[in-house]
Amino acid sequence: MSEAIRLYVRWVDTFNRWVGRFAMRLIFVMAALMLYAIGSRLFFGAPVNWSMEMSQFLLVSYFLLGGPYSMQMGSHVRMDLFYSQLSARRRAATDVFTILFVMFYLGVLLWGGISSTEYAWSYNQKNYTSWAPPMWPVKAVMTFGIFLMLLQAISALFKDVAIARGKPIE
Template identity: 65%
Template sequence: MPEPVRLFVRYVDALNHRIGRVAMYLIFPMAGILLYATASRVMLGVPINWAMEMSQFMLSAYYLLGGAYSMQLGAHVRMDLFYDRLSARNRAVTDMITILFVIFYLAVLFIGGVSSTQYAISYDQKNYTAWAPVLWPIKTIMTFGIFLVLLQAVSSFFKDIAIARGKPIT
């Protein structure tokens, strides 16, 4: 593989590894928020209207920022009826074909995310709830997470090409 492709793969993998490792710790503040909300409602009789939405926002950040790392580790769900029986080269060829559909889907999703984020920023979009938080921060994080998954999909495509050619990128 050409050196720019190797550098791209190396940098994307390193970036997604670091962000994924940080994102996995978002589970703790999310659990803390839910615990605080439960304690407030049960012990004090005071429900907190922002807790559920905030935990939903954190969960969205958790799985979208961690999605690229999960893809990098091969932790996504895969239908393995025939895939396990294929050689490494044939698996790479199969992955090269299927990842093109994923890349197309992620590109369309990213374009929609950018558009939605721009709308949220331009019109100061708020959620239609009692708390009424602005939506641009979570939409920005979600769009960034989609972009990271798109980069990781392209990185995986390059790695599969290298495996199919018999010269894996290390």
């Protein structure tokens, strides 16, 4: 593989590792938020109307920003009937074929995410709740997470092509 591809793979893997490790910590923010909401309701009799939505937004961020890191680590669920019996080169060739479908799907999601984020920004879209937060920040995070997942899928494609050719990228 060319040096440009190696640099791309190294940069994307490093960036997604950093973002993924940041996203892992969002679970603690979510837990603290839920504890605050419970404490506020039980001890002070003042329920917090924004806590449930905010925790949902954090959960979306947790999943979508952590997804590329999960793909990088090979932590996604895989249907394994025959896959584990294949050689490393044949597994890589199979992955090259299947990652193309994943990339197409992510491309469609990214296109829809950009359109939805643009709409939310242009029309100041708000959620239909008593808190009524603007929707563009969570939609922007979702679109960014999908974009990172697409970059990671391209990185996985390059790595699998290299393995299938018998020259893995270090």
